[in-house]
Amino acid sequence: MDVPKHDVLIVGGGGAGLRAAIAAVEADEHITVGVVSKVYPMRSHTVSAEGGTAAAVREDNTDSHAYDTIKGSDFLADQDAVEIFVKESIDEVIQLEHWGCPWSRDPDGLMSVRTFGGMSVDRTLFCSDKTGFHMLHTLYQTALKYDRIAWYDEWFVTSLLKDDGKICGVTALNVRSGAIDAIPAKAVILCTGGAGKLFAFTTNASIKTGDGMALTYRAGGPLKDMEFVQYHPTGLPGTGILITEASRSEGGHMINREGDRYLSAYTPERMELGPRDMLSRAFIQEMRANRVFEGPYGEYVHLDIRHLGEELIMERLPFVRELATEYVGIDPVYEPIPVRPVVHYMMGGIHTDANAKTPVDGLYAAGEAACVSMNGANRLGSNSLSEIIVFGARSGKAAVEYASEQEFPEANTLSQMAQAEKKRIEEQFLKPRNGNERVATIRRDLQLAMEQGAGIYRTEEEMKTACEAIRKLLKRYEQVEVDDKSSVFNTDLIAALELGYMLDVAEALAHSALLREESRGSHAREDFTTRDDERFLQHSLAYQTPEGPRIEYLPVSITRWQPEERKY
Amino acid sequence: MSAKKITMRVTRYRPEQEDAPTEQAYELEFPDDWVVLDALNYIKDDVDGTLTFRWSCRMGICGSCGMMVNGEPKLTCAAFLRDYYPAEIRVEPLQYFPIIRDLVIDMTDFLHKLKAITPWIVRDEEKPLAEGEYLQTPAQLADYKQFSMCINCMLCYSACPVYGHEPEFIGPAAIALAHRYNLDSRDEGQEARQQVIASSEGIWDCTLVGECTEVCPKRVDPAMAIQRTKVATTTEWAKSMLMPWGKQ
Amino acid sequence: MKQPEPEYTYPTYHRPIPATWWLRDRKYFLFMMRELSSFFIAVFLLIYLYGLSLLSKGQAAYGQFQETLRSGGFTLFFVVAFIFAVYHSWTWWSIMGKVQVVRLGDHKVPERVITAVALAGWVVASAVVLFVFTR
Ligand SMILES: Cc1cc2nc3c(=O)[nH]c(=O)nc-3n(C[C@H](O)[C@H](O)[C@H](O)COP(=O)(O)OP(=O)(O)OC[C@H]3O[C@@H](n4cnc5c(N)ncnc54)[C@H](O)[C@@H]3O)c2cc1C
Ligand code: SF4
Ligand code: FES
Numbered sequence: 041m042d043v044p045k046h047d048v049l050i051v052g053g054g055g056a057g058l059r060a061a062i063a064a065v066e067a068d069e070h071i072t073v074g075v076v077s078k079v080y081p082m083r084s085h086t087v088s089a090e091g092g093t094a095a096a097v098r099e100d101n102t103d104s105h106a107y108d109t110i111k112g113s114d115f116l117a118d119q120d121a122v123e124i125f126v127k128e129s130i131d132e133v134i135q136l137e138h139w140g141c142p143w144s145r146d147p148d149g150l151m152s153v154r155t156f157g158g159m160s161v162d163r164t165l166f167c168s169d170k171t172g173f174h175m176l177h178t179l180y181q182t183a184l185k186y187d188r189i190a191w192y193d194e195w196f197v198t199s200l201l202k203d204d205g206k207i208c209g210v211t212a213l214n215v216r217s218g219a220i221d222a223i224p225a226k227a228v229i230l231c232t233g234g235a236g237k238l239f240a241f242t243t244n245a246s247i248k249t250g251d252g253m254a255l256t257y258r259a260g261g262p263l264k265d266m267e268f269v270q271y272h273p274t275g276l277p278g279t280g281i282l283i284t285e286a287s288r289s290e291g292g293h294m295i296n297r298e299g300d301r302y303l304s305a306y307t308p309e310r311m312e313l314g315p316r317d318m319l320s321r322a323f324i325q326e327m328r329a330n331r332v333f334e335g336p337y338g339e340y341v342h343l344d345i346r347h348l349g350e351e352l353i354m355e356r357l358p359f360v361r362e363l364a365t366e367y368v369g370i371d372p373v374y375e376p377i378p379v380r381p382v383v384h385y386m387m388g389g390i391h392t393d394a395n396a397k398t399p400v401d402g403l404y405a406a407g408e409a410a411c412v413s414m415n416g417a418n419r420l421g422s423n424s425l426s427e428i429i430v431f432g433a434r435s436g437k438a439a440v441e442y443a444s445e446q447e448f449p450e451a452n453t454l455s456q457m458a459q460a461e462k463k464r465i466e467e468q469f470l471k472p473r474n475g476n477e478r479v480a481t482i483r484r485d486l487q488l489a490m491e492q493g494a495g496i497y498r499t500e501e502e503m504k505t506a507c508e509a510i511r512k513l514l515k516r517y518e519q520v521e522v523d524d525k526s527s528v529f530n531t532d533l534i535a536a537l538e539l540g541y542m543l544d545v546a547e548a549l550a551h552s553a554l555l556r557e558e559s560r561g562s563h564a565r566e567d568f569t570t571r572d573d574e575r576f577l578q579h580s581l582a583y584q585t586p587e588g589p590r591i592e593y594l595p596v597s598i599t600r601w602q603p604e605e606r607k608y
Numbered sequence: 609m610s611a612k613k614i615t616m617r618v619t620r621y622r623p624e625q626e627d628a629p630t631e632q633a634y635e636l637e638f639p640d641d642w643v644v645l646d647a648l649n650y651i652k653d654d655v656d657g658t659l660t661f662r663w664s665c666r667m668g669i670c671g672s673c674g675m676m677v678n679g680e681p682k683l684t685c686a687a688f689l690r691d692y693y694p695a696e697i698r699v700e701p702l703q704y705f706p707i708i709r710d711l712v713i714d715m716t717d718f719l720h721k722l723k724a725i726t727p728w729i730v731r732d733e734e735k736p737l738a739e740g741e742y743l744q745t746p747a748q749l750a751d752y753k754q755f756s757m758c759i760n761c762m763l764c765y766s767a768c769p770v771y772g773h774e775p776e777f778i779g780p781a782a783i784a785l786a787h788r789y790n791l792d793s794r795d796e797g798q799e800a801r802q803q804v805i806a807s808s809e810g811i812w813d814c815t816l817v818g819e820c821t822e823v824c825p826k827r828v829d830p831a832m833a834i835q836r837t838k839v840a841t842t843t844e845w846a847k848s849m850l851m852p853w854g855k856q
Numbered sequence: 857m858k859q860p861e862p863e864y865t866y867p868t869y870h871r872p873i874p875a876t877w878w879l880r881d882r883k884y885f886l887f888m889m890r891e892l893s894s895f896f897i898a899v900f901l902l903i904y905l906y907g908l909s910l911l912s913k914g915q916a917a918y919g920q921f922q923e924t925l926r927s928g929g930f931t932l933f934f935v936v937a938f939i940f941a942v943y944h945s946w947t948w949w950s951i952m953g954k955v956q957v958v959r960l961g962d963h964k965v966p967e968r969v970i971t972a973v974a975l976a977g978w979v980v981a982s983a984v985v986l987f988v989f990t991r
Contacts, residue, residue, distance in 0.1 A: 043862055074862075079662075080719075082760055083670040137741040140729040140792060142749060142756050149743030173669055174756065181727035181785075192862055193719075216708055216866040245664040278641060281667045363667060366686055367641075480653035523657030526624050528866060529709040532657040623867045679880065706868035714868045769884060772873055816951070817887045835955040 044190060045224035047071035047443040048436070049210060051197050051252060052231030053081025055172070055425065056407025056432035058179040059132075060229050063436030065188045071440060074223060076192040076212055078247060078534070081180050085233055085245045086428065089172020090284035090359060091156065092164035093425035095129040098153055100163050102126040107601060109423060112158040112315050113416025114561035114571065115603035116265070116579070116596055121394045121412045123599065124434075129426040132433065133165055141178040142167050144356075154356075155289045156422045158315040158608070164422040169284050169359040172425060192223070196534055197251065198465065200228065200259045200403065201449075201457050207259070207402035208449035211461040215534065218527025220465060222458035224451070226443035227402050229435045230256065230390060231428075234408040235545050237538075239383040239494075240487040243275055243282040252409040254541035256390045257548060261400045262581035262592070264411040266545070267553035268387035268562045270419055271496050273319035275382025276368055277337035283379055285421045287360050287372075288312040290352065292345040294319070295376065296331040302341075307608040314608040317418040317562040320381040320496050335378060342376035349373075381496060385424065387415045387562065388549070391581055391594075396435030402442065406435035413579060416596075417561020469533055475521030479535045482520060486513050486539075486546055493550055499566045503554040510547045511588070517543055548582035551589040556580060573603050611637040614693055616647055618659065619700045621707050629707060644684040644699060645673050648711075661711040668825060671759035674766070675711050676700040681763035681823045702762055704772035715762055721778050722760075724804050725786040730797025748793040755788035755833055757826045764820035764830050776809040780820035780830030783811060787833035802841070811837050890947055893940035900937045949974045 048064045050057045053075050064073045077084065096105045105126040110117050133151070137143055143151040143165050156164040167174040183189055194215040201209040201222060209224040232252030236244025257263050273294070274283045288294070294312055296302040306322040307314030323341060326332050332339040345353060345360070350373045353361055357372075364372050389411035396404045396412075407428040414427060486509075493506020517540060524532035558572035559565050578593040614636060621629035634651050645663055652659050663673040666685045673684045678698050689697070705713035735742065764780035771777045786801045805811055814834045821831040878888040903925075910918045924930065952974035953967030 079664055079670075079672065080715075080760075083664050083672050085665065085670075087670050087759075088665050088667060131737045134737050134741050138729070138734065138737070138794075140789070140794065142753055143741075145744055145746050145749050147746060149745045149748075151741055170669070170757075173759070177756070177758075181722075182729075184723045185728045190862060214864055217864050219864065245666065245670065247664050279666065359669075366668070478653075479657070524660075526622060526658070528623050529660050529712050531660050532652075535657075621869055623869065629869060629871070703871070704873075706870050708866060708868055769877065769887070772877070815887075815891065816947075817884075818951070819883060819887075822883070829954070831951075832954040835951060836957070839955055 043221050043223050044072070044074070045209075045448055046074040046190065047225065048227050048229065048439045049074045049076065049223055049225035050229045050231060050436075051076050051210060052084070052233060052407065052409070053077030053079075053180070053193075054084035054231060054233050054407060054428070055086035055176055055179060056233075056409075056428035056435075057081070057084075057229070057231035058176070058183050059429045059432030060231060060406055060436035060439070061189050062179070062183055062186065063433040064440050065186045067437045067440040068444065071443065072188045072190065074190045074192055074225065075183075076195045076197055076210065076223065078194065078196040078215070078251075080193050081183075081191075082177055083247075084176060085248055086172045086176040086425075088243070088245065088282070089175070089425055090169045090282060091286040091289070092154060092166035092171050092422045093133055093175065094156065094159065094164050094420070094422040095133040095426055096126060096163050097130055097133060097151065097165065098163065100161050102130075104160060105163060108159050109414065109420055110416070110601050111606055112418055112420040112423075113414070114418055114606055115573070115577065115601075116268075116416030116560060117414050118394070118412065118597040119599040119601060120597045121414045124394050125414050125427065125430050128430045128434075132426065132429040136175060136178060136429065139178050139182040142174050144168060154286060155313060156420065157285050157288070157313045157319070158310070158420040159422070164289070166286065168355070169286050169357050175425060175429075196537065197255065198537060199461055200255050201454065202259060202400075203449045203453055205401060206446070207400060209454060211458050213465070213534070213537075215529055218530060220458060220462040222454040222461075224449055224454050226446040226448060227404060227439040229396070229404040229406060229439050230409050231405070231407045231432065231435075232409045234386040234389075235542065236383050236386070238487065238490045238542055238546050238549070240484070240491060241275070241280045242383040243272060243280055244383070249538040249542050250386075250409075250545035251538065251541045252405060253389055253548075254544040256398060256400065256403065256405065257544055257582070257584045259400055259403070260583070261398045261403060262391045262583050263545070263548045263552075264388055264391035264579050264581055264594075265413055265417070265552070266386075266388035266549040266582055267494075267556050267580065268415075268417050269383060269494055269549070270316055270385035270387060270562050271320035271381040272316055272384035273323060273381050274343050274377075274379040275384075276363070277335055277340050277378055277380050279367055280382045281363055281367055282382070282384070283343060283360055283364065283377055284357070285316075287343060287345050287357055290345070290356050291348050292343055293347075295342040295344050296326050297333050297341075298331055300331075302326055302331065310608040315418055315420065316384075317564070318608065321564055323381050324496050333378065338380060340378040340380045343379045344376040345372050346374065346376065385419055387411065387413070387417065387419055388552070391579075394434070395438040396431050397438055402446070404435045404439045406431040417563060465533075465537075469520075469522050469536055470525050472525070473521060475519040477516050477519045477521065479520060479522065479532070479539050482513055482516055483535075483539050483542070486510070486542060489513070490546055490550075494553055497564050497566050498553060500554065503550060506550045507547070507554060510543065510550055514543050514547070544584065548584070548589050552580040552582050552591055555591050577603065611639055612690075612693055613637050614647075614689055615696045616651075617696060617698045618648075618651075618711070619707075620659075620710055622658070623709060638689045640690055642689050644675070644677055644682070644687045644689060644697065647689060648684065648699070660709050669759060671761035674702050674761045674763050676703055676766065681766040683761060683763070683825050686825060702766040704766055704768070704775075705762070713762070717775065718760070718762060718765065718779070718782070721782040722785065725778065725782050726797055726800045726804075727785050727789060728797075729789065729792065729795050730800060731794070732796055742794045744793050751793075752788045752791035755784045755791065755828060758784055758828045759826055761825065763823045763825065764828075767817075767819035767823040769817060769819075770813055770815060774809075774813060777813040778804065778810050780834065781828070783814075783837060784828050784830040784833040787837055790837075805837060806841050811841065814838075889940075890944060893944040896937040896940040897944065900934070900941070945978060946975075949978050
């Protein structure tokens with residue numbers, strides 16, 4: 041079939057991708073934009089974000105937001121990027137308000153703000169506890185207004201196309217028909233979200249398999265700061281469903297088996313509102329001291345919100361109540377919620393500058409897939425939802441500017457590349473090949489390796505074991521055999537392709553972690569227990585080579601805030 | 609955790625292989641806290657990788673996993689096997705929708721309807737960002753909030769016999785969303801929406817089955833939205849008839 | 857400028873809807889009964905109108921018509937039509953609370969109160985009519 045071509049092609053229909061699409065069509069009235077998404081845009085995982093979106097909108101100042109973010113990042117954030125972020129996030133949340141986002145309101149009609157972990161003042165806007173859901177649907181419904189946005193719903197991107205060193209489009213599998221086509225574009229923005237599915241116990245949806253990160257990595261671009269994985273302190277045991285941090289900002293308490301608010305020993309000033317890395321480590325310490333509960337899905341502590349009362353819970357945290365009641369049969373109005381740390385967010389990702397540009401010409405990235413870096417070694421809660429709209433918008437504008445100076449690639453070259461990709465996928469997956477490996481088995485082994493090698497606390501030995509395990513899994517992956525050899529809606533094939541992406545990302549992650557011989561933010565090592573600014577006030581950059589990842593380093597940009605000890 | 613045995617009868621339809629849907633039975637053991645979606649994933653991962661269905665969040669918010677469970681439209685990530693045990697469970701694609709494959713339905717039709725109801729804020733004049741947000745009191749927010757909770761899961765369409773018999777019917781969720789924007793104090797787009805909503809495929813097609821509201825997992829209450837729109841439309845019409853000078 | 861949408865096709869299967877779909881589920885059955893009730897109410901109204909037209913033709917014609925109506929068949933019809941009419945009205949007033957938002961100052965009157973008031977009003981009005989005509 042003949043696929044239309046686009047000045048800018050966006051991969052991903054989450055918050056970042058949709059914001060990028062709107063910014064791009066608004067930047068130039070002559071261009072067209074394509075949005076490719078492997079699920080319908082409103083299914084993207086932004087939908088599940090609960091707690092809120094940070095921006096210094098009220099009696100607040102951007103310097104304070106910047107400082108909190110930088111301190112939260114354990115001084116690994118690029119301060120120039122953070123300064124841009126804190127300024128532009130204000131206009132971005134107001135823009136969303138103008139587009140109809142139902143932000144919760146104060147009696148005087150202004151948007152309400154709540155406190156959040158690691159933030160020194162109340163600056164987190166919210167829509168009860170379904171903030172991401174409302175942001176995503178607002179963005180999607182607003183984007184429908186623009187006829188110049190073409191929707192490729194349920195198309196799965198399999199590779200980036202490069203001509204003469206420049207990105208010139210993507211190849212994608214049309215999930216419903218089974219066809220593999222090239223979609224030509226002058227510039228491509230990757231907004232493919234995180235990679236939480238590298239771990240079994242995660243708050244992330246099944247679609248978060250690091251596709252964009254792997255696509256970039258394979259196209260020669262570096263992955264930055266991959267070793268930093270955020271564990272959220274409050275997930276439901278078993279399912280990993282998130283109980284939002286907002287439950288603590290509204291006043292919830294973390295209680296151990298002894299009945300103590302144990303965080304007084306770890307983050308005495310901020311208590312439950314300390315940063316996530318510290319709270320997750322506190323859980324492990326409590327566990328080692330035998331002060332946690334035991335359950336069928338491992339150890340847990342209590343998150344108690346009973347004292348907030350039914351009325352406040354129904355107004356501010358109705359989804360928390362819904363989730364706890366449905367999934368663990370506990371009504372938080374009357375009983376404490378069992379919680380344990382759970383893999384939640386990737387601080388690392390595709391290396392970009394503050395304009396969302398990657399080192400690969402014509403390739404941009406934004407959202408959780410990207411690493412600008414404004415989150416450094418630990419993201420503060422509610423900064424990600426603002427990050428996706430700020431840098432989503434910036435990426436849209438930057439890509440349009442770049443595209444205006446480019447020509448479309450030759451149709452011939454592209455169709456040849458599409459043919460080659462089609463052949464690769466057919467040969468590797470759709471022809472019977474007597475492979476003896478199942479997708480699900482390799483995926484489980486990978487998740488096990490990651491859990492053991494890239495946990496809350498890490499040691500050299502564990503990480504080395506993980507690196508070796510991943511190498512072996514990559515070998516086994518060559519023998520993978522899918523059950524489904526058909527064309528229409530082949531989710532077995534998609535799972536196999538996603539597994540390939542996950543393995544590449546996992547390898548970059550494990551190697552970056554192994555080489556960072558210090559403890560910073562979420563990367564806590566038992567063999568190097570302190571931060572080492574001398575050697576590691578640097579971003580790691582992982583490049584793919586046939587022998588495995590090559591890790592390079594890049595200095596952090598420091599403008600006004602010198603690294604200091606991080607205490608809460 | 610105790611494991612129990614249950615039989616699941618699942619609709620299969622492989623367009624490259626068969627002309628009409630068939631049924632396949634799977635027997636499986638399940639722990640007490642499994643939902644129907646967990647069982648489907650177990651089958652896909654360990655038994656039969658060709659079984660096809662949509663899902664993503666597994667927390668009842670992305671809206672992908674709607675299916676008929678024992679004849680009722682349900683989010684399968686929120687339907688616990690233990691509630692059906694020991695009887696067999698029948699899992700089918702959402703009814704009234706065309707099937708693409710197995711449990712996957714075609715919902716492109718809804719997306720066109722969604723776009724048709726102008727699901728965005730319409731204003732004659734935009735306020736510059738520098739002047740900040742539009743003020744909206746908690747009471748004004750509460751007016752439309754319920755109707756903004758729709759996750760587009762399509763359960764309500766699947767419960768609506770009117771939609772089943774007249775696929776042109778704009779349907780519960782789209783009308784609820786139109787109502788949501790109409791009620792929003794920031795919006796001025798009622799008239800644009802009215803043309804679609806009051807058309808022959810709009811609200812007047814609804815004959816008050818009320819099932820849409822019953823099955824909605826997010827308590828959107830589309831039936832209420834439709835009935836209120838009927839009242840509002842009739843009142844507007846009566847006003848324009850009785851006082852043609854009042855409206856310009 | 858209008859964006860060319862990607863065009864492609866894929867086959868889909870349309871399931872036929874069996875004629876008995878409304879028998880499978882109590883709720884759909886009740887819904888169909890409600891639809892059916894309109895038929896009985898309409899027939900009743902036609903009979904009523906016919907009676908009125910006979911009135912203008914004089915006492916005799918009307919008297920004879922009244923006699924016919926006393927026959928078993930018609931009585932049965934009226935009983936059934938009455939039950940349907942009550943059912944239809946009941947469902948109509950029951951959703952009143954949903955359909956009509958009533959505000960007292962800043963306060964929204966709860967749905968249940970509106971429905972209760974509407975139902976009570978209906979009962980009272982029917983009683984008054986009954987009283988006036990059977991006196
Ligand atoms: C449970 C939960 C709660 C959270 N709560 C908060 C919060 O309160 N505050 C906060 O700031 N942050 C929160 N976060 C983090 C935040 O929600 C995410 O980081 C953010 O939404 C990511 O948005 P995104 O647009 O980058 O990616 P996503 O929303 O994940 O979108 C990714 C998109 O890429 C598409 N895609 C991926 N791969 C491919 C491919 N190969 N081909 C085609 N399309 C592809 C997908 O279809 C999807 O549309 C939360 C996260 C989780 C998991
Ligand atoms: S109105 Fe309810 S049932 Fe219908 S699509 Fe929306 S959430 Fe689903
Ligand atoms: S999987 Fe998202 S709603 Fe069920």
